[in-house]
Amino acid sequence: MTIRIAIGCHSYVLGEGLKKLFKDDEGTEIIGIFDEGIDLKEIIKLQPDIILADLKIFRTFPESVPTDTVKILLISDDSWISEVERQLPELLLRGVCGILPPDADSDMLKKAVKIIYSGELWLDRKLLKNILYNVTSMEKKIDLTKKEKEIVSLICNGCRNKEIAQRLDISEQTVKSHCNRIYKKVGVSDRLQLALYTHKLWPGHI
Incomplete structure (x- = not known):
């Protein structure tokens, strides 16, 4: 099945560059490139599976992004990576x-696109350090x-079930x-909520 991607970029050159990266990838289709002047509703009408966007574009998105039908993959750069760390729980929500x-x-x-399309979360390990579980507090x-x-x-x-199984034999x-027992004990329903719970245990670390 082809993964439909819409690219949201404040820079036309960057947007075109990202599009070229997927040129020979048979498993994906770039359905459009847009900037902050485009209403997100118009992009949603194109039925993308994933929106690949930078933070400037993401800031223009309404609060009510239909997360049940489209997933967002953010492109970071050195100028705002620290801001992402602080706002991570909000971004996830x-x-x-x-x-x-x-x-x-x-x-x-390309790997990140496939991972989040499959329903998993993709975070850089440097970011993950800031939401590591505090066992003592827990x-x-x-x-x-x-x-x-x-x-x-x-x-x-960031380990998936298969990797966890291999590591723990x-x-x-x-x-x-x-996982189901952990979610029940903590009072959450998935990995994302578990990460957000971790943030609450570590105020100020994100």
């Missing part, structure tokens, strides 16, 4: 499913087993069962 670091190459870009609030703590730490390091189904 507004539909951002991935953030590319300033030094991302074409391979990382212990005071929630009674997690040693295995559950290991899984939480791996989740917050357990089956993917066992990982899923552990």
